[in-house]
Amino acid sequence: MLKEIQTVQATADLIYSEAQVEAALDRMALAINNELAGSNPLVLCVLNGGIVVAGKLLTRLKIPLNIDSINASRYQNQTSGGTIEWVLKPGMPLRDRTLLIIDDVLDEGITLAAIKAYCLEQGATAVYCAVLVDKLLDHDKPIRADFVGLQVENRYLFGYGMDYKGYLRNAAGIYACKGDA
Ligand SMILES: O=P(O)(O)OC[C@H]1O[C@H](OP(=O)(O)OP(=O)(O)O)[C@H](O)[C@@H]1O
Numbered sequence: 001m002l003k004e005i006q007t008v009q010a011t012a013d014l015i016y017s018e019a020q021v022e023a024a025l026d027r028m029a030l031a032i033n034n035e036l037a038g039s040n041p042l043v044l045c046v047l048n049g050g051i052v053v054a055g056k057l058l059t060r061l062k063i064p065l066n067i068d069s070i071n072a073s074r075y076q077n078q079t080s081g082g083t084i085e086w087v088l089k090p091g092m093p094l095r096d097r098t099l100l101i102i103d104d105v106l107d108e109g110i111t112l113a114a115i116k117a118y119c120l121e122q123g124a125t126a127v128y129c130a131v132l133v134d135k136l137l138d139h140d141k142p143i144r145a146d147f148v149g150l151q152v153e154n155r156y157l158f159g160y161g162m163d164y165k166g167y168l169r170n171a172a173g174i175y176a177c178k179g180d181a
């Protein structure tokens with residue numbers, strides 16, 4: 001497995017450098033600080049992919065907020081999605097809260113749409129979504145994100161929280177796997 005990971009990493013195309021991603025995170029944080037000022041949001045990190053983006057965004061947010069996590073996984077370390085497995089629901093009550101859901105990538109939008117629907121069912125008053133990457137698809141998605149860092153063509157990505165078969169989430173840039181154009 002590690003040999004495959006090394007090969008994927010060595011042959012991948014760099015789509016956005018670390019500097020470009022950090023600049024995108026700055027822009028996202030500015031917009032979130034403006035939009036959610038005074039709303040006392042509960043921030044939900046979507047595990048596992050959202051860990052890096054949430055961590056990097058949170059220190060840029062200057063508003064009072066709480067933090068919790070949710071884990072709805074659809075890809076289970078594969079490169080194509082299946083049905084959603086609910087691994088973890090938030091421990092904090094969502095009722096009457098403004099939520100900010102943070103994830104790494106909006107692809108088909110199935111995961112984020114399911115998470116948003118769950119949050120509204122639980123009584124959240126408003127649900128905002130922030131994603132580092134919005135993939136450009138040739139069809140409509142069931143949800144749009146309120147805060148988007150970067151747009152990317154439809155290729156399988158890794159880095160900044162996004163994995164290749166459970167690895168490479170820690171890559172400091174956004175990469176596309178070779179042969180997935
Ligand atoms: O828009 P969609 O097509 O639904 O895909 C997007 C989801 O896929 C990834 O999660 P994954 O299921 O791989 O779990 P992970 O967060 O543990 O990587 C990613 O973190 C998003 O949550």
Ligand SMILES: Nc1nc2[nH]cnc2c(=O)[nH]1
Nearest residue numbers: 105107155156157162163
């Ligand atoms: N790591 C990763 N996860 C995804 N989930 C949906 N699309 C992607 C992608 O391109 N990369």
